[in-house]
Amino acid sequence: MASNLAVAVLNGIVWGLIMALIALGLNLIFGLLHIINMAHGALYMLGAVFSWYVIELTGNYWLALCVAPLAVGLIGLALERGLLRTIEDKPLVTIICTFGIMLVLQQLALTYFGGTARRIALPIPGRFPLFDLQYPVMRIVIAAISAAVMVALWLFLNRTRYGLWMRAVVQDREMAVALGIPVHKVYMWTFVLGSVLAAFSGVLAAPIVSVDFMMGREILIMAFIIVIVGGMGNLWGSVITAVVISLIHGVGSIFVVPSTATVFSLGFMILVLLVRPQGLFGE
Amino acid sequence: MLPDKWKAAAFPLAFVLVAAVLAAVPFFEDLFYQTFLTEVLVWALFAISFDLIFGYVGLLSFGQALFFGLGGYAVAIPTLKLGMGTGSGLLLSVAVPAAFAAFVGFFSVRLTGIHFVIITIIFALIGSTVGETWTSLTGGADGLVFMPPPLDLGIAQLDLMDIRTTYYLVLAIVAISYLFLRRMVRSPLGKVFVAIRENEERARLIGYDVRRYKLLAFVIAGGLSGLAGGLYTLSLKYASATFLHWSVSGHAVVYAIVGGAGTLVGPVLGAGLIMALEHYLVNLLQATDLVVGAVLVSTLLLAPMGIVGFLRGRRK
Numbered sequence: 001m002a003s004n005l006a007v008a009v010l011n012g013i014v015w016g017l018i019m020a021l022i023a024l025g026l027n028l029i030f031g032l033l034h035i036i037n038m039a040h041g042a043l044y045m046l047g048a049v050f051s052w053y054v055i056e057l058t059g060n061y062w063l064a065l066c067v068a069p070l071a072v073g074l075i076g077l078a079l080e081r082g083l084l085r086t087i088e089d090k091p092l093v094t095i096i097c098t099f100g101i102m103l104v105l106q107q108l109a110l111t112y113f114g115g116t117a118r119r120i121a122l123p124i125p126g127r128f129p130l131f132d133l134q135y136p137v138m139r140i141v142i143a144a145i146s147a148a149v150m151v152a153l154w155l156f157l158n159r160t161r162y163g164l165w166m167r168a169v170v171q172d173r174e175m176a177v178a179l180g181i182p183v184h185k186v187y188m189w190t191f192v193l194g195s196v197l198a199a200f201s202g203v204l205a206a207p208i209v210s211v212d213f214m215m216g217r218e219i220l221i222m223a224f225i226i227v228i229v230g231g232m233g234n235l236w237g238s239v240i241t242a243v244v245i246s247l248i249h250g251v252g253s254i255f256v257v258p259s260t261a262t263v264f265s266l267g268f269m270i271l272v273l274l275v276r277p278q279g280l281f282g283e
Numbered sequence: 284m285l286p287d288k289w290k291a292a293a294f295p296l297a298f299v300l301v302a303a304v305l306a307a308v309p310f311f312e313d314l315f316y317q318t319f320l321t322e323v324l325v326w327a328l329f330a331i332s333f334d335l336i337f338g339y340v341g342l343l344s345f346g347q348a349l350f351f352g353l354g355g356y357a358v359a360i361p362t363l364k365l366g367m368g369t370g371s372g373l374l375l376s377v378a379v380p381a382a383f384a385a386f387v388g389f390f391s392v393r394l395t396g397i398h399f400v401i402i403t404i405i406f407a408l409i410g411s412t413v414g415e416t417w418t419s420l421t422g423g424a425d426g427l428v429f430m431p432p433p434l435d436l437g438i439a440q441l442d443l444m445d446i447r448t449t450y451y452l453v454l455a456i457v458a459i460s461y462l463f464l465r466r467m468v469r470s471p472l473g474k475v476f477v478a479i480r481e482n483e484e485r486a487r488l489i490g491y492d493v494r495r496y497k498l499l500a501f502v503i504a505g506g507l508s509g510l511a512g513g514l515y516t517l518s519l520k521y522a523s524a525t526f527l528h529w530s531v532s533g534h535a536v537v538y539a540i541v542g543g544a545g546t547l548v549g550p551v552l553g554a555g556l557i558m559a560l561e562h563y564l565v566n567l568l569q570a571t572d573l574v575v576g577a578v579l580v581s582t583l584l585l586a587p588m589g590i591v592g593f594l595r596g597r598r599k
Contacts, residue, residue: 087584092396095343095400096540099533099536099579100575100576100579101580103533103572103573103575103576104573104576110572111573221404221405221408221529224401228398262412263412266405266412270402273394273402274390
């Protein structure tokens, strides 16, 4: 029992940190562009799919971790410049538009990557003992990388000029324009950054879950849940919520059927939406 | 400009003409096209029920799949497990989803904009999770296969195992539902819906209980989505928990947007055009969602009011 619990807690933390990265991307894009990006799950899936190709070609996971997010970032750049820019001020239209983009990306993945789920071998195969069970070292590494990316993101937002601009645009868009901040450029790079974060978490998740063209569909909803419960526009709320929800879900699944745990977390979210639509950590 | 008298006659004429052409199809085309058109009509009904809530009231619900799927089960489970007739199954396929819509709507209409979109997705997700888990009742993702008993209309028995009979039944129900919705959106009630869409604050200040009107529209749309699901299940002889998944709502969204939301005729047109496109491209590309997504995105960018809106805009 103790070992099962320990594994569930560790899994919950690892998965929570990956989910936090996905949710951060979604939340950044929402906070700045006010776009609910329904294609976010598809970008996460593309990250994993691209990494599978890179690993097929070179056999190097760490190379995939660098290349795949950049490739998805380029796609994000094209999407923002080509499609979303003209409709950025209409939230409902952008939801429908990104839903269309999601359909296209999923279908492209199905056509070229195929409908079967594929596994990626653990780049670090070692295991360490945990009570009477063995736990893969790789998962701890994945959690550490996620945490490092979050620290880097915090430094970027708080210690660089671009980060300052982004925070300024979130605070008061008109004032930011008046002060000469290139708001459209900030929008563009924020969308790219969000896409890169989604893809990066896709590559990180790939060795844990199997790579599948539909893998982004349920993740998208989980990410929405996290962003709303943590508060839209509140980045650290998202991180805390992601880890807590993932822990509750992981530990809860030992005691009840996973689908019951899902229904309860969905019900909890409805409650949050109704009682505190600004999120648990919002003002 | 046409004289007003002609304009008033235009809709009944066009409606009768389209209905007559559709009614004549079984005499000229083989069973495949009857099955295909049955499906188009069912999705068209789903699309116009979504159009009521999105095109007229301005609420983007991604949760209509919940009512669609429930409508399917409301036909399949009573006939299969309780030995009830198809007629009562069809009535239930309106009543059960409408009751669920009243429950979901009671909470959802308190929220607006993005929050409304997400709460409807979550309700649908709860539905599909329960549906997939409760396999003894729903058959889960594998679904339930059943044989609908003949529909007793008093004067005649309709054999629903016959493709042509099913086609006529679906055609009749969809046509009646269309007229019902058209009458509603042109009534004072419909004007209130549009007023809420255009400016919710102002509608409230005039004295309308906005939430109650939204809830009413949500329940009616839910009932009709359920009817579409019931007819779909009747024509396929199959109900599945996968119909409950929120992404199924995407069909209605795509058809309504591409055809022109808030026009009723647009979503019907959108369903027909896109399903025809899918049908002809499936052999060529095997990638129908690619085309659907691309058509959806380009419509939003090039003709945001959809095909019907685009044509009306040009005529002015």
